[in-house]
Amino acid sequence: RQQGPRLHPKLLELYEMTDRVLGVGTFATVKEIKLKSSGQSFALKIILKKTLQGRGAMLDTEIAVLSKVRHMNCVSLLEMFETEDAVYLVTDLAAGGELFDRLLAKGYYTEGDAARLVREILLGVEYLHSMEIVHRDLKPENLLFHDKSENARLMITDFGLSKILTSGNDVLMTACGTPGYVAPEVLEQIGHGKPVDMWSVGVIAYTLLCGYTPFWGENQPALFENIMAGEYHYEDEYWKDISPLAKHFIDTLLVRPAEKRSTAIQALSHPWFRAMLDQDMSAP
Numbered sequence: 001r002q003q004g005p006r007l008h009p010k011l012l013e014l015y016e017m018t019d020r021v022l023g024v025g026t027f028a029t030v031k032e033i034k035l036k037s038s039g040q041s042f043a044l045k046i047i048l049k050k051t052l053q054g055r056g057a058m059l060d061t062e063i064a065v066l067s068k069v070r071h072m073n074c075v076s077l078l079e080m081f082e083t084e085d086a087v088y089l090v091t092d093l094a095a096g097g098e099l100f101d102r103l104l105a106k107g108y109y110t111e112g113d114a115a116r117l118v119r120e121i122l123l124g125v126e127y128l129h130s131m132e133i134v135h136r137d138l139k140p141e142n143l144l145f146h147d148k149s150e151n152a153r154l155m156i157t158d159f160g161l162s163k164i165l166t167s168g169n170d171v172l173m174t175a176c177g178t179p180g181y182v183a184p185e186v187l188e189q190i191g192h193g194k195p196v197d198m199w200s201v202g203v204i205a206y207t208l209l210c211g212y213t214p215f216w217g218e219n220q221p222a223l224f225e226n227i228m229a230g231e232y233h234y235e236d237e238y239w240k241d242i243s244p245l246a247k248h249f250i251d252t253l254l255v256r257p258a259e260k261r262s263t264a265i266q267a268l269s270h271p272w273f274r275a276m277l278d279q280d281m282s283a284p
């Protein structure tokens with residue numbers, strides 16, 4: 001069995017470790033910890049330095065930016081500890097689990113619920129973009145619910161770090177899970193600005209509404225081919241009861257070239273959200 005890294009003494013002084021693993025991502029293992037002074041739970045994200053591959057120097061500046069993030073729909077980074085072999089990030093605990101798992105359990109979301117979730121994601125993205133932070137890896141595994149309740153708010157995690165943890169093509173090679181959320185210009189290695197996140201929001205919205213991703217392939221090269229071709233459809237069997245507004249919303253995001261894609265602010269003012277809100281209020 002592989003031995004874990006030695007923990008930071010200050011971390012151990014302030015926090016009590018628990019055995020609870022909250023999740024394992026592409027680069028990190030995340031465990032629940034408790035602040036000794038209050039008993040409050042937090043998440044500890046452990047990144048082994050060998051996965052940083054010499055980009056560790058970027059970490060300090062990047063962490064300084066990320067630790068300023070305070071928003072309802074973003075997981076806050078509270079503290080960082082560093083040892084010879086690992087970086088430890090203390091963040092808010094999002095106890096409600098991944099959007100990925102809830103979607104899997106449900107199959108798909110109703111339009112009203114999907115609109116509520118997409119709007120929360122957009123509020124978080126708009127805030128991050130206003131701080132000049134581009135996520136670059138938005139997908140249902142990186143969207144966590146604040147708590148276990150049905151209408152828990154959704155929080156974005158894992159933002160900003162992709163810049164340090166991956167370089168260029170690594171994103172695709174090292175990322176486990178499906179790279180189906182990635183924008184065509186990332187695959188073509190010609191861009192990784194804010195529009196990259198907007199494409200992913202489009203893929204997420206599509207996926208929430210029907211339960212499958214818009215781009216698909218037998219294998220990774222075939223998938224990438226399909227993303228770059230940018231062709232997707234609304235198969236009647238799954239989409240016939242979904243409003244034209246929802247489809248129009250998605251169409252403003254799954255757009256090439258990137259300059260023509262809606263920004264977060266533009267997407268937030270799409271009439272789909274208003275329509276869903278009105279419907280909600282007239283419901284019995």
Ligand code: ADP
Pocket residue numbers: 022023024025026027028029030043045075091092093094095097098141142144157158161
């Ligand atoms: P990676 O950069 O390796 O992908 P993530 O930050 O995405 O790491 O974390 C991996 C997984 O751990 C997430 O998909 C989620 O299931 C869980 N996780 C991460 N952060 C938290 C948190 N703040 N609260 C609860 N679970 C978390």
Ligand code: MG
Pocket residue numbers: 025026141142158
């Ligand atoms: Mg992740």
